Amino acid sequence: MKLDQLTPQQFQRFRDFIYMKSGIRIPDTKLTLLSNRIRRRVTSGAWSDYDSYYGHLTSTKGTSELEFFFDAVTTNETSFFRTAAHFDWFSTEFLTNRVAQARRGERPKSLRIWSAGCASGAEAYTTAICLLENKYRLRGWDLEILGTDISEDALRIAREGVFRPRSVEGVSEVQRKRYLRETDDGQWQVRPEVMEPVSFQRHNLMTPPPKPAFDCIFIRNVLIYFDTESKTKVVQHLIQALAPGGFLVVGPSEGLYAMLDPLKRHSAFLYEKCS
């Protein structure tokens, strides 16, 4: 079966559907990209054309296909220590303050971190590496890192913890030896102690956040294609998910600055929920 590009009407229908379900706004310029990605789904299944696929996707029987659909249409690019300054802050200032507060009895010895829109998990594992680098002062602490994404495919890769060389370029030689293992086919496997505090679950950021609240949330390179209305909804969920005194770390292209008024701004990337 040969499928051409989506017609303008079909393109519009799929875009509206993606927006309604995820908040992702596909730009006008992405007709070819979206056609190629949806074509892969259509030809892999029992559908004869885009319209019958759309009909299935939007019917009650299409619920299980939704996961594959979002796997196909989302961009899951990620890497370890992406925007390194965020992890410098996390490893030094954030952890130093938390340890000091715990020593003074102002906080419990626990941390819950959320990598929201984690793709294949590099952000969550980078956070785990930062915690391991501080393991002596965090001895006896209860540490949890949750990675969530709308794409089940990305989460499957995340749970395996195997990465291409390009994804780990930001990991220093010393840290690679300590926290990763090179596989026979030149990939990089995350070591068990890095995986230990990390779990992954499917979650759509347009829906209410996971509980209990988090001490630090990373939301980076996720909301680029969201419009203002969808971003506002996601921001409400993120603020709701932050524990008092918790921090939100925002990516360079999220475009959220104007919406983060309820939080205290420390810098362009860092916001605090004051108690």
Ligand SMILES: C[S@@+](CC[C@H](N)C(=O)[O-])C[C@H]1O[C@@H](n2cnc3c(N)ncnc32)[C@H](O)[C@@H]1O
């Ligand atoms: C480019 S990756 C960013 C990964 C990581 N945060 C980083 O900065 O390296 C964006 C991820 O956001 C996810 N995403 C997009 N819309 C989402 C939604 N509504 N709910 C949850 N995840 C979403 C995509 O599936 C994709 O894996």
